[in-house]
Amino acid sequence: MDYVVGDGHNEFLQSSSGLAAIIRIFGVTKEGHSVCCFVHGFEPYFYANCPSGMGPDDIFRLHQILEGKMKETNNNYKAPKCIRRIELVQKRSIMYYQQETSQPFLKIVVALPTMVASCRGILDRGIQIDGLGIKSFMTYESNINFSLRFMIDCNIVGGNWIEVPRGKYNKISRSLSNCQLEFYCLFSDLISHAPEGEFSTMAPYRILSFDIECAGRKGHFPDPSHDPVIQIANVVTLLGEGQPFVRNVMTLKSCSSIADVDVMSFDTEKEVLLTWRDLVREVDPDIIIGYNICKFDMPYLIERADVLGIAEFPMLGRIRNSRVSIKDTTFSSRQHGTRESKEVTMEGRVQFDLLQAIQRDYKLSSYSLNSVSAHFLNEQKEDVHHSIISDLHNGNSETRKRLAVYCLKDAYLPQRLLDKLMFIYNYVEMARVTGVPLSFLLSRGQSIKVMSQLLRKAKQKNLILPNVKQAGSEQGTFEGATVLEARTGFYEKPIATLDFASLYPSIMMAYNLCYSTLVNPEDARKLNLPPECVNKTPTGETFVRSNLQKGILPEILEELLAARRRAKADLKEAKDPLERAVLDGRQLALKISANSVYGFTGATVGQLPCLEISSSVTSYGRQMIEHTKRLVEDKFTVLGGYEHNAEVIYGDTDSVMVQFGVSSVDAAMKLGREAADYISSTFINPIKLEFEKVYYPYLLISKKRYAGLYWTNPQKFDKMETKGIETVRRDNCLLVKNMVTECLNKILIERDIPAAVQYVKNTISDLLRNRMDLSLLVITKALTKTRDSYKVKAAHVELAERMRKRDAATAPNVGDRVAYVIVKAETNAKAYERSEDPIFVLENNNPIDHKYYLENQISKPLMRIFEPILKNANKELFQGSHMMSKNNCTPNIGIAKLFGKQLSCIGCKTPISNSDHTLCSQCKGREAELYCKSIANVAELEELFGRVWTQCQECQGSLLQDVLCTSRDCPIFYRRKKVQKDMEQAKQELDRWNF
Amino acid sequence: MEVDSGNGVVERKQSIYKSLDESFEIQKEMYRGQQYSQIYFARLHLMRTLLYSLIPTWKPHLPVCTVLGLEQGKECIIVGTLFKHMKLKPTILDEYSKERSASPLVKPHNFMHSDDYLILEDESGRVKLRGTILVPSVYVTGLVVALHGKETGAGDFMVEDILEAGLPPQIDRPLNPNGDDKYVVFVSGLSVGSSSANPLQFQLFVDHITGHLGDEKEQGIAAKIVQVVIAGNSVEFPRGLFNGQNLGSKEQSKLSEPTKELDILLTQIAAGIPLDIMPGTSDPANFALPQQPLHKCLFPGSAAYNTFRSCTNPHSFELDNVRFLGTSGQNIDNLAIYSDASSRIDFLERTLKWRHMAPTSPNTLGCYPFTDRDPFFVEACPHVYFIGNQDKYVTSLIQGSDNQVVRLISIPRFAETGTAVVMNLKNLECHALSFGTQFD
């Protein structure tokens, strides 16, 4: 019988009799039955150093003292015995190269996992032992999560198939969980199958994707203490199956039925919530997904149930009668910064929040579900504003149905994203490679993964890891990766790129850099190691070579990279798309893991930092880049028999860009290959320089900013690649992005610089003449906190405040994204005072502040692109006739209102008497021309009107219902609002011709 | 507004003309924030009532359901609006999409793909349609049909049979085999001002129909022309010229020359023969269907004649009780982009049988967002149904089950083919009138 450790909920329980930790493993069998296995007999422990001269008697005394102290600090432990036993074991610390193979250490076994920490505290502080004086102990492996400890010792990794042999388990008489199978066994009877061959298959996880809707009060973001949950939509899928097998929605108050969906309507919220709970129990999902469920949907449901006093609601986990509760957690890591989140742990179920996963793995300009689905699924998602949600809810069963359809879409989208981005495959592979449970991957940083691998490897080598006290402060940041000086310019000859394949891991392997090979400076003198056995790194550290002792980190890396090569080879062979998905996920996971090892050693607030290693790695890296540059420029010269002198124009962390001077891509590729082989031969294995691609043409703007066409075969370029150029920055309006992309297209693909310049001029002229589509000018920013907590005044915050004064119901709330444009105002108004709601601007015809857009938005990014290309970029682009602005925007509106309906001539705007309706006497002669102008305007608007409004119909998936969407993230939202309004005006004007 | 094109019946020597354009006029209608859902709703309503009335004779034994009322395996009839899901259909959102492919896209002449599928929508919901009976390449978004079939296990609807509205009823055409020959001349795509237009050719055409050319026999025929219909694209109107600035004199003349030239020629026609001019895509008219009449300020010369009528597109009228209906071609051109048929005439026939001239409107063919009606619904069957601005002249005569007889005409672009179409009002017989010039 097989099952999987699906997740990290291997928690312990205090069994009433012996007070021991029991591990619970939740999982699923091949047939899809859920399993709960109680594993007995695994004891928590850690190590401590054994002060020299400590004999068995001393240990016995230590035991007693410790026991006493433990009882003192934790008198609520009713355990008869806290310290189970102390053993003397032969181990070796991982830190520093040592000649002895082992030393005595104390292995301290305690009764309960929580006791590890308190016991460690006591030992850290030091204790008085008769005859030995006050001793403080260095502890080892004392900060390891108990379930991880268990997994490591039993060789279990995340997403692992586990076998419990027949006869080794017992059914539990009184079931404690909601799982289909439930039993207990001894930890030593578990058989873990390495995820290879038949055991590399994925378990048939059941995945529940859900979304809730709440009826917020006007002007407030939904708050569980007031606002009811009105709908919950659910979609349940079996991993690997294309279509969901359950689709339903629970609604408060009646709701018309929806084709293909089970609609359940209730009169009270309590019923809605409890039905949902029953659904969770019945479907018994292994994984629960959604968009922003961890921070919003889940806590909301639980808090709401609490407010309503539904005590039986939160029993959502797999353990009977256990309530789910909310914890506030902060999670910080170097890569992702600090994030606050609410943690709702649900025993036996993994929660996978797509928002978190996407934020973690992808850099996007916006993370709203709408932009995310536009980005990955290439479709827009209609968005219904909170205030409309309440209206729909308060309407009739038809409007509630409308809402339900919307809610269902939002429940299904996360599932589709999950499939599209292959999250489950990638994450399970990552869990298998690094050995941590699935849930750790989302809730913890990178370091736990490296830690897990390190511990596993160390265990095999009889090494133990010290528990370093976290230094806390970031002590002197070491010199980071260098980049060679960038010779900015526009290169119209092919640029070959030489890449170091996995540079940092290779360096660590080549120079055998590891905790266990680092020679302590004192020891270096004492040990007197022969020079052929050590490497001195450029930073002056000494590491022994692998002939003396092989490091653990290099070994881990070797395994990871070898596994990656295997996975890649298998990937080539594989045909089945599912199998390919798994393999691709694996090779990616392996690559990421290999790269994170270096980061682990450099993380000063991490688990086991060792700056000697990380700074050595970077310094070697620097050396290699410089070495490469030297070799290239020495060898590929006219003197050396080549056609041109090669020139290194830029070098990045792990690549070097060379201009060989040849003008064909093919020739550059040949030379690139030659150079890569030649230079690789001068490096220690496995450091290797690879030739992969040619950029042609190549626009180098500055360090880490460039763009070019990317060629891997001489016939056709693969794509355009840009780095560090404003195409995705959040605070830019779409116009900037469009202009940058368009210019790069013109420069790089069409190779037509004058056209690019002309394009810029035309666009600027359009902007200045008010002919710009407003949606291109909209800037969005998230309102992350209330106004008072922003230190400086920001445009979006001020606007939100002003909008609240206008109409609290539709104003943005904390958590919303605020969209704004900058409009003209009194001369000395600050930029933040000039922000305005785009809709308001549309309705009131406020003039756009062109100058702001020109100076603060487009000029810098464009200058960056054009400076290397044009001599006088600034003059070329920003001076000339196209800069003439048109000043006649909207001055009449106010006056016209003042004087009532005074008509003006369509041709020249002079007021005219009512008798001749359209034109003044001067303009009469130009009738045909002016009419054509009006009609052309109408025609253009009509065309646009049709295109945008039918697009929205398509997006909302109905022809017969009105479009309600207010998605400000959608590029056509403003356009359709605007065209609607413009159309109304244009038609009125046109009608004046027909008297 | 054209004075002559009201409802007034204008007595003429040769024939009696009655305009039926009223339903295509959007004078009082306004843009007030209404959306397209309303025209779809109006269409569904109109067509459903019609289809419901036909069901008792079609499949009296079957129950009629809504999409929501479908039960798995239960045979029934559902009526609703089709929506065709098209993989290749371009959307306005593409303008914003991030990636540009390396090679510029060649604009395909048609957006069909073998993965396209149909969905049926009514007020209660949508259902995906399956089966080999209903071919996605024939049908388009916006059409209302009745389907016989049943829901499958996958929640789709397996179509077994389709009911279209069929040809509308027709008023009797005065049959007068011994009566006089009276001719109606159709021409389209004069494209004055475009590079393909040949002014001489047009002049020849004018001279010919006004009886200034040809031998006696030809002059005899010319004398019997009772009506000229210009079905759109008379000038090439450069809409792009207007981008907010006042025009320079060169541009002004570029703009006004073609209309002046057209006006001169039309004046020659209008002086002798009643003339209907319809707007088309390239004319100085609005874009969305129904296109409104070209403004008479553009035709200072010809508009002075009461024989000159500026009409809407689509355009409908009666001549001696023969009913005409036609467009400048947009409706059929659009169908050809989003569906397949062996010829333009097939499309024409199809729209008549669907009883809807422009089902793809508003989805892919811009139209005014009507709120309570759908003017493209074909109430009564015309005797002559024409479209302008096609590649070539094609015609056919179809007969309905109710003795309806309809002459279908695809009028070619004159500027490119030098061809106009002449039809005899007496027997609906048709022939092409071609003008070659040796001078080009």
Ligand code: SF4
């Ligand atoms: S504005 Fe239209 S296209 Fe955009 S998300 Fe909303 S409904 Fe969809």
